[in-house]
Amino acid sequence: MTTHGQTDDTRYEAVSSRDARFDGEFFFAVATTGIYCRPSCPAVTPKRKNVRFFPTAAAAQGHGFRACRRCRPDAVPGSAEWNVRADVVGRAVRLIGDGVVDREGVPGLAVRLGYSTRQVQRQLTAELGAGPVALARAQRAHTARVLLQTTGLPVTDIAFAAGFASVRQFNDTIRQIYARTPSALREESGTKAGPGSAAFAAGIPLRLAHRGAYAAGPVFDLLAEEAVAGVEEVRGEPGARTYRRTLRLPYGTGIVAVEEARPRRGGWLEARIHLTDLRDLTTAVQRLRRLFDLDADPYAVDERLAADPRLAPLVAARPGVRSPGAADPDEYAIRALVGRAAASELTEAYGKRLDLPCGSLTRLFPEPATLAAHPDQPLAELAAALADGRLRLDAGADREEAVRILRTLPGLDERAVALIRMRALGEPDVGFPGLLGEGSDDGERWRPWRSYAHQHLLAATAESRAKPGG
Incomplete structure (x- = not known):
């Protein structure tokens, strides 16, 4: 079996070496134990004949395997492939992550993609080993486990915050995936249920996982530079800053806070989310993941960019540089x-x-x-295109169509369009002609990670200007 350039033999080599670079890229299950794991699981490597490989956690769950208690494979960052791909499968995965199936069902997902429900089911199952319902179910289960083990929210609140339609569905799913009851999961972590109102008012603490090194400094520098009064703020000193902002969400509103983390290989960003409606939790988390580019593959990005003599010292100085997205794509387009x-x-x-x-x-x-209806014509036309759906920048947007429409709107030059592509649409390979003086040859050498190359150049330029005499 071969998928995306990998064979089962190369996957087994990754499992044998406990290679964390592949966490989230695939999962392996052990037939003799009924358990599935991430490639870097510290347990004893199983015999090759007993191992099966799956492209997603949902696929492993669909074949009856339970999540490993030791490596928690459901907690790994999402595959970076979905940031890159602009086809229907990539768009579908991003929309499912945003909670569309929980809110609108598979028919709603299909309408957004412009395909029939049967086509969406067939394509996702063929590539991911699981359909949209199973993918959404796996996501709900992970969210529920995190809430059970890190908050004092009552079980009923957790069930609906995770996106389950009923407490019974929640209980059945947790038992099937984790082979324990929700109460047993909570007891393992030592977390105790508290009064619902008190736990809700305190906000929901979460660890937003990322793979590899994460250069948080340039991300927080950029967010501080861009912060819109009343909506965003960055507090604290470099190295210990907190980014906070308001969010408009499908069911209500939210205020989120994310802590800056020092560079490290593997780990997470600490966050706290306050919501007026707990059903918005999945959507809020996914928007933060896109904003902070937490599903990126820094191993692939750094390896490619470090091969260029111009960027090699910048990559060495800032391993794990990210290309931030946008918490609200429509908002970012207007701001651009x-x-x-x-x-x-x-x-x-x-x-x-x-x-x-x-x-x-x-x-x-x-x-x-x-x-x-704003009197400024370019602003009014962009806002109208976003409001009536002619221009879509959401997680499942058709990127080529969005760029085509952007270029027809007044007031948006190529630099603004490039920024919207990189930030609102999350494209990892966007060139900025003339923005930093780089030649076209450099840009070609940086493919398919030009967005990241520009983040390196921006960070280096900002550091140079900050020095005395810079």
Whole structure:
């Protein structure tokens, strides 16, 4: 069996060497134990004849395997492949991650993709070994386990926060995937259930996993530089900063906080999420993952860019540089058009005020429909295109179609379009002609990770300017 350039033999080599680079890229299961694991699982390597490989956790679960208690394979970052791919499978995976199946079912997913439910089911099953329902179920189970083991939320609240339609469905799924009851999972971690209102008010603490090194400094520098008053803020000193922002979500609103982490190989970012409706948890988490580019593959990116003499010292200085996305793609497109100062003014004039402001976070960024009648024509046309659905920038957007429409709108030059492609659409290979003076030959050598190359150059430029005499 061969998938995406890997064979079962090369996968087994990765398992034998406990290679964390492949965590999330595939999973292996052991027929004699009924357990599935991530490639870096520290347990004794099973015999080759007893091992089966799966492209997703959902596929392993669908074949009756339970998640390993030791390596927690359900907790690994998502495959970086879905950031790169623009086909229907890649778009579907991103939409499922955003909670579309939980909210709209498979028919809603199919409508967003422009395919029939049968076509979506067939393509996902062929490539991932599981259909949209199974993929969404695996995601719900992981969310539920994290909440059971890290919060004091009551079981009923956890069931609905994770996206389950009923407590019974929640209980059955947890037993099937983890071979324990929800109560047993909670007891293992020593977490005790608390009063629902108290646990909810305190926010939900989460660890947002990433693979490989994570250069948090440049990400937090960029977020601080871009922060829109009333919507975002970055507090603290470099190395110990906190990014906070408001979010408009499908069922309500949220305020999220993410802590800066020092560079390290493998790990997570600490986060806390406050929601007005717990059903928005999955969507909020996925938007943070896209904003902080947590599903990237820094091993592949750094290896490619380090081969270029110009970038090699930058990669060595900042391993694990990320290409940040956007927590709200529509919002980012408007900000790319008008700039930070004007975005802050729009927020003050048109942004909905939070029922419970939190410090300097007082408003939501205005919705496109609210700005569609703005007297500034380029702003009004962009907002109208977003509001009526002609321009889609969400997780499942058709990137080529979105770029085509962006180029027809007034006021958006190629630099703005490139920024929207990189940040709102999450494209990892976007060139910026003339932005930093790089030649076209350099850009070609950096494929398919030009977005990351530019982040390296931006970080190096900012550091140079910050030095005395820079």
